Amino acid sequence: MSLGCAIAALVVAAVLLIAGHFFPFGVPLTFIGVGLILSLIYDTRYKPASRRPAGPGWVDTGERFIDPETKRRVAVFTRPETGEREYIEL
Helix, strand or coil, rough: CHHHHHHHHHHHHHHHCCCCCHHHHHHHHHHHHHHHHHHHHHHCCCCECCCCCCCCCCCCCCCCCEEECCCEEEEEEEEEECCEEEEEEE
16 A cells, blocks of 8 residues: 555656656655655565564563454563564464
8 A cells, every 4th residue: 555655756856856846846746755664675564474482571461463464363472671573373
């Protein structure tokens, strides 16, 4: 979804820039498109579920859900001292 929006913003920005409409739309849309793509590249908050068991220090939260991408059941573990979360396929 975000990648589609970023590409659409860059395409519209390119058309506007070619037509000579730099401000108020062409240049800002370019920054928005580039910013969205960079956020997708560098955002590490989402990690796919792991198949390996959680290591020492991880606590089972009791949360279970079906991963929409893999359609597999996933358990949620957390590390209380850092608040970090780990997703383990069951």
